[in-house]
Amino acid sequence: MWRHPVFAAHHPRRSASGRRFRRGLFMLTAAATAAVTLMATNASATGADHYVALGDSYSSGVGAGSYTSSSGSCDRSTNAYSQLWANSRHPASYVSVACSGATTQDVLNNQLSALSSGTTLVSITIGGNDVGFSSVMETCVLDSDSACLNAINTATSQAKTILPGRLATTFAAIRRAAPSAHVVVLGYPELYDLSHSWYCPGLSGTDRSALNNAADLLDTQISAAAQNAGDTFADVRGQFHGHELCDFFNEWLHSVDVTDVSDSYHPTADGQSGGYYAAFSAVAP
Incomplete structure (x- = not known):
């Protein structure tokens, strides 16, 4: 057609x-x-997460400023890594009961009640106060090299003998209180950049090296206990590399602060965000 x-x-x-x-x-x-x-x-x-932050001053945010009045002497900071994570992830619920000076016994007695069968995420830093970390630092700052090294040796001995059992008991109790939770155990940073120690005022190179070794031992014990409990260990030392004491103008840790001694050797706000928040976010769901 x-x-x-x-x-x-x-x-x-x-x-x-x-x-x-x-x-x-x-x-x-x-x-x-x-x-x-x-x-x-x-x-x-x-x-969907129901998140609870436990632990000591490194988790409460001592040294980071902006403390909530309701936390009292626990000094919980709005700049703490747990609060930063909650701000960015918007979990279904979030509470921090971390407290300055807390030991494993304080976690067992005063913090576990914040957990429940509905808790899905837990973070914690713990162990430093069990071996007298703050008193060791005070001794090293105020006394002789020999006194400092003796204090460190005592602390490392306790880290090897007493701390593993305390950590195991604490992590097991957390698991019983929050059986479905992903538990993230964060470690502690090394305090000094030893490569800059020769022109950095303050403690001797011997003391600084001993303190870094003690921090490494503490992290080794905490990591092993976390692994044995089936928890996740988050190592913050990598994040703090290049930001330790003696890394002038880049430090994420407070040196001795005579105006507020409690801040000494704790992370700054940058240390919480660049160090702890970064390490936690890398392993948190």
Whole structure:
């Protein structure tokens, strides 16, 4: 049958245009559906957690400033890594009961009540006060090299003999109180950059080296106890590398502060965000 050339040419163009329109509409719809699904997944992943922060001053945020009045002498800071994580992830619930000066016994007596069968995420720093870390630092700052080394030796002996059992008891109690939780145990940083020690005022190189070795031993014991308990150990030493004491203008730790002694040898706000928050976020769900 004869067909007018106008109609013969027009029909295929209209058909191809329709196909292109339908393909475009399908792709737009698919992209929108994927975006909505991704948003829902992210909201579920971040909003479903019931997070509890336990531990000592390194978890409460001593040294980071901006302490909440309700925390009293526990000195919980809005700059602490747990609060920073909660601010960025928006969990279903978040509470910090970490407290300055806390030992493993304090966790057992005063902090476990914050946990429940519904808790899905727990973080903790603990162990330093069990071996008298703060008194060791005070001795090293105020007394002789020999007194400092004796104090360190006493602390490291306790870290080897007393601390493992205390950590095991504490981590097991956390597991019983929050059986479904992902428990993240964070360690402690080395205090000094020994490569800069020769021109850094304060303690002797011998004392600084001994203190770093003690921190390494403490982390080794904590890491082993966490692994034995089935928990995750987050090592912060890598994050603090290049930001220890003697790393002038880049320090994430307070040196001795005579105006506020409690801040001494604790992370600054930058140490909480760049050190602890970074290490925790890398392993938290």
